[in-house]
C-alpha cells in the first residue's frame with residue numbers, strides 16, 4: 423500500500439525534492455558514478471509504481487491499470503529509466519512505500535569494491551545505461567539482468 427502524497431510531512435517532501443535534484447544531476451552529469459552504482463544493483467522492477475509518487479504523483483502514470491503503467495514508457499525520462507541509482511533512492515522511495523520494498527537492492531559499495539578492480543570493471547561492462555528498461559509485466563525477467 424502506497425502512502426498518499428498529501429500525507430507527506432514537510433521534511434519528507436524536502437527529502438523527496440532533494441532526491442529529484444540529486445537524481446537529475448547524477449543521471450546527466452555523473453555517468454561514471456551511475457555506471458558503478460548500477461553495476462552493484464541486483465533484482466528487478468516489481469512495478470509497485472512507488473517511484474512515480476515521489477513528492478507528487480506523476481500525471482503520466484496510469485493508475486487504473488494493474489499493475490500501474492507509465493503512459494510514456496517507451497520514451498520516459500532518463501531519471502525514471504535509471505531509478506533507483508543508489509541506496510539513497512531506495513530510502514526515498516521507502517517513504518512512499520514503507521511496507522513493500524523495491525524489487526531492486528544494492529550490493530554494499532565496500533563489498534563490491536573489495537572484489538577488486540578487474541571484477542568491478544567486468545560488472546560495469548554489463549551495465550548499458552541507455553538500454554535499461556522496465557519489464558513489461560510484473561514478474562517478467564528483466565531483459566538486462568538488473
Ligand code: SF4
Nearest residue numbers: 474480482483492502
Ligand atoms: S516512469 Fe513514467 S509515470 Fe513514472 S515518474 Fe517517470 S514519466 Fe512518470
